[in-house]
Amino acid sequence: MGLRGAGRWGAVRAGALSFPAFRSYLAAQGISLIGTWMQGAAQAWLVLQLTGSAVKLGTVSAVQSLPVLFFSLPAGTIADHANRRKMLILTQSALAACAAVLGVLTVLGWVRYWHVVVIAGIYGVFNTLDMPGRNAFLGDMVPREALASAIGLHSTIFNLARIVGPGVAGLVVAAVGSGPAFLLNALSFVPVIGVLAGIRIAADRTRPPGGALGDLLTPSGMWRPVMDGLRYARATRPIRQGLLLLGIVSLFSMNFQVLTPVYASRALGQGASGYGLLMSSLGVGALVAAAGLASERSAEPPAWRRSAGVVLLGLGLAGLAVCRWYLPALALMALTGWGMVSLSVGTNAMVQLNSEERMRGRVMSLYTLVLVGVAPIGSMLAGAVADHAGVGTAWAMGGGVALAAFAWLRPWEIRAVTRRTELPAAGVAAGGRGQESLPG
Numbered sequence: 001m002g003l004r005g006a007g008r009w010g011a012v013r014a015g016a017l018s019f020p021a022f023r024s025y026l027a028a029q030g031i032s033l034i035g036t037w038m039q040g041a042a043q044a045w046l047v048l049q050l051t052g053s054a055v056k057l058g059t060v061s062a063v064q065s066l067p068v069l070f071f072s073l074p075a076g077t078i079a080d081h082a083n084r085r086k087m088l089i090l091t092q093s094a095l096a097a098c099a100a101v102l103g104v105l106t107v108l109g110w111v112r113y114w115h116v117v118v119i120a121g122i123y124g125v126f127n128t129l130d131m132p133g134r135n136a137f138l139g140d141m142v143p144r145e146a147l148a149s150a151i152g153l154h155s156t157i158f159n160l161a162r163i164v165g166p167g168v169a170g171l172v173v174a175a176v177g178s179g180p181a182f183l184l185n186a187l188s189f190v191p192v193i194g195v196l197a198g199i200r201i202a203a204d205r206t207r208p209p210g211g212a213l214g215d216l217l218t219p220s221g222m223w224r225p226v227m228d229g230l231r232y233a234r235a236t237r238p239i240r241q242g243l244l245l246l247g248i249v250s251l252f253s254m255n256f257q258v259l260t261p262v263y264a265s266r267a268l269g270q271g272a273s274g275y276g277l278l279m280s281s282l283g284v285g286a287l288v289a290a291a292g293l294a295s296e297r298s299a300e301p302p303a304w305r306r307s308a309g310v311v312l313l314g315l316g317l318a319g320l321a322v323c324r325w326y327l328p329a330l331a332l333m334a335l336t337g338w339g340m341v342s343l344s345v346g347t348n349a350m351v352q353l354n355s356e357e358r359m360r361g362r363v364m365s366l367y368t369l370v371l372v373g374v375a376p377i378g379s380m381l382a383g384a385v386a387d388h389a390g391v392g393t394a395w396a397m398g399g400g401v402a403l404a405a406f407a408w409l410r411p412w413e414i415r416a417v418t419r420r421t422e423l424p425a426a427g428v429a430a431g432g433r434g435q436e437s438l439p440g
Contacts, residue, residue: 015297016150021199022141028191030157032092035188037165039099042173042181043116046106049178050113061376063117064124068373071128076365077225079133080358084140089196091130096189098123103182111179131372132365139352139360140201148301148349152294155345159287163280229362238354238414239363245310245414246347247370248405253313253398254340254375255382256282260333263391268326281330285337293345301349303412309342310406317399321392344371350414 016022047057079087102119105111138150172181233239260282264275289309293301316336323329348367355363385394 015294016142016146016153019142019146021201022138022150024195024199025141025192026153026157028195029154030161032188032192033158033161034165034168035099035185037161038169038172038181038188039185041166041169042178042185043102043120045169045173046111046178047113047116050111050116056113060116060120064120064127065372065376067121067124067128068131068368069376071125072132072365072369072373073226073229073362074222074365075129076132076229076362076368077222078129079136079361079365080225080229082133084133084137084361085196085199085201087133088130088137089193091126091133092189092193092196094126095123095130096186096193098126099182099189100186103179103186106177106179106182108179128368131368132361135348135364135367136352136360139357141199144353147352148296148298149294151345151349151352152290152292152296152301155290155341155348156287156294159283159290159341163283163287225362229359229366232356232359233363233366236354239351241409241414242306242347242351242354242411243366243370245405245409245411246344246367247374249310249313249343249402250371251374251378252381252401253317255378255394255398256336258379258383259386259391259394262386263320263329263395267324267391268329270326274326278330278333281333282337285334285339286341287337288334289338289341290345293342293349300353301346303414305342306346306350306414307406307412309339309344309346310402310411311339312336313339313343314399314402314406317395317402319399321396321399 017026043060044057047053047060051057098119102111102116105115135151138154139147142150169181172184233243256279260278261275264270264278268274270278289305293305296302313336316332316339319332320329320336323332348364351363351367352360382394382398385397
């Protein structure tokens with residue numbers, strides 16, 4: 001290896017931030033994700049103002065989440081056949097338009113509940129199309145050896161936004177109402193769209209494998225590549241086991257949104273502020289885990305992180321099942337947050353590193369399905385258990401399932417198969433021409 005090659009390899013080992021295209025994209029995504037979390041908080045507040053109904057609030061959430069169940073697999077197929085950068089420009093623009101329309105309707109005083117439901121459904125469809133492509137696109141900006149670092153950094157920004165966004169939304173809604181919060185979210189997409197329009201990556205110069213995008217417009221044309229992706233994931237043992245483990249834990253153990261408010265009020269005797277601090281503790285644990293994954297300089301994310309994630313998630317939930325003291329509960333929530341993100345983000349990196357380029361979008365659509373798509377089902381199940389047997393039983397069930405899945409699927413044996421690759425040419429366009437993404 002020449003001096004230039006050695007320098008580039010050393011920069012890869014320094015992490016994904018060595019690549020200017022990824023740095024620009026990550027900064028823009030940080031702004032956009034804060035806006036996204038702002039919209040979620042402001043939308044919930046608006047629905048409660050319009051209806052005063054928790055059931056109608058849950059309906060909006062379900063309408064926005066259900067497209068993941070139905071459209072994730074086709075979205076992954078599209079991501080494997082389309083230019084992902086251009087696909088993301090389209091989906092991000094559509095999401096911005098949804099936020100802008102809701103903001104204008106709210107500011108003008110024209111908004112009605114059915115407007116929120118319809119816009120939430122459209123938002124959910126485009127978000128479903130966006131997620132597999134967005135996950136796979138990280139691998140288009142950095143080489144495989146830096147992919148684990150890129151995923152960890154992206155998760156760090158995501159979890160920071162989860163902490164910051166709702167707080168900013170509260171301030172904005174209190175000062176000027178929900179409408180401006182939606183409009184700010186619409187504006188937050190502008191930096192991402194601008195960066196996506198400006199960068200040039202190697203994938204832009206190669207036609208995606210698998211045929212023309214137009215071939216997918218018929219049911220049979222879509223069905224075959226979807227089934228190819230399912231067979232590929234099933235036949236590739238690390239992908240199969242990793243997604244199965246994540247799907248089981250996501251379905252039975254990651255139900256914090258529905259169980260935490262019940263736990264805070266019924267088991268701990270806390271009000272809204274106590275509940276908020278519990279969720280903040282969960283976010284802090286998640287952020288620490290994401291930062292730890294981002295700091296890894298190995299091409300393969302360590303299997304011990306995923307293994308420890310499942311175990312600590314299970315033990316944390318088991319602890320919450322019996323804990324009736326507030327301060328220990330805060331520590332246990334942080335522990336479960338660390339476990340949740342160590343498992344989910346570690347699995348993201350592992351399955352991408354095991355995926356051939358032609359299948360990466362479809363594999364990431366399965367990842368989206370098992371992590372996000374099963375969430376409404378898991379929430380309903382956890383809520384039913386909590387109502388009939390108590391929240392402690394629901395926590396205990398989630399913890400027990402996580403530990404049983406750990407023993408059955410043995411995540412410490414699941415390894416990523418990595419190979420050295422040429423660094424992708426990716427950079428920020430200057431003067432209409434793409435610049436190679438040398439580590440900077």
